Amino acid sequence: MLPTTEPRPPFDITRASHVSLTVRDLGASRDFYRDVIGLVVTEETRDAVYFRGLEEAVHHSLTLYRTDGAPLADRVGFRVATDEDIDLAEDHFRRTGVPHRRVEKPFQGPTLQFTDAVGTHMEFTSSMDVVDRRMQEFHEYRAGSPQRIDHFQVVTHDVQASTDFWAGLGMRLSEFTAKDGTDELWGTWMEVKGNTHDLVFTNGRGPRLHHFAYTVPDASSLIHAADVAGSLGFGEEIDRGPGRHGISNALFLYLRDPDQHRIELFTTHYQFIDLEAPPIRWEISNPRRSQVWGMPASRRWFFEASEFADEPVHEPLLSATPATLEDYLALH
């Protein structure tokens, strides 16, 4: 069933803003995100590295923490409009029984961590320390020249529950994938900032973080990122693309980092500003939803993702699997 977006949500979420991961070799992962992806290193400590995109004017959009254990997804972060929205979110979660806690995080304003309806580890913050934009330091552009963080994709066992939760907080549905001939949701693309998505949920074993995504200036930046990945020994870590998504109309490239966390680089989506238009529906059997041309994604892309710490993974409620590259090759 399509969700009902709350037109006057209890607090004001403004955009997808930051993500944190744990990694086993901080130096190797720093080199990957700086040299193979092209992110700017804002700050480096013994146990953490903070990155931002070239046009971002705040301290970080990606944080890596050192771990001696298994590499995991740590937090998926959104921005809210003001400090008061953090208070309002706290009140709302207290009233509605959503697990939450206030935390102090370096370089961030008031921060509220919580677990959403399907177990995704999330946080809201209202501000970050301001730093300089590097977007016109063209001599510093390297690899994909990532400009800004854009969205997150989370695998969940219950797409309906996650979509209803976030629509209740004001997120709008731009596109969705349904099991053929039914209104059962396989995937939902939801937004608050004006392009097609800030947050995506797809059906599968979850909660797990499938990927986070940065925009790049143009198609040649994607190709250059692929070339750089190849020349620095990460050619095997391109696990999809370049290609063109039907959903959102983006040119994309997906890479795996040294711990197999997945990052997407993509040319930007269309603007989602005709709000009276219905969300675009795709059937799971239609390969154009996932790629307009070229071959389907591999099993590796569809089924591998990063777990969250101490969060049990559930088998999906919906039984519907898109065709993979392996299926395609077996049939042709």
Ligand SMILES: [Fe+2]
């Ligand atoms: Fe994406």
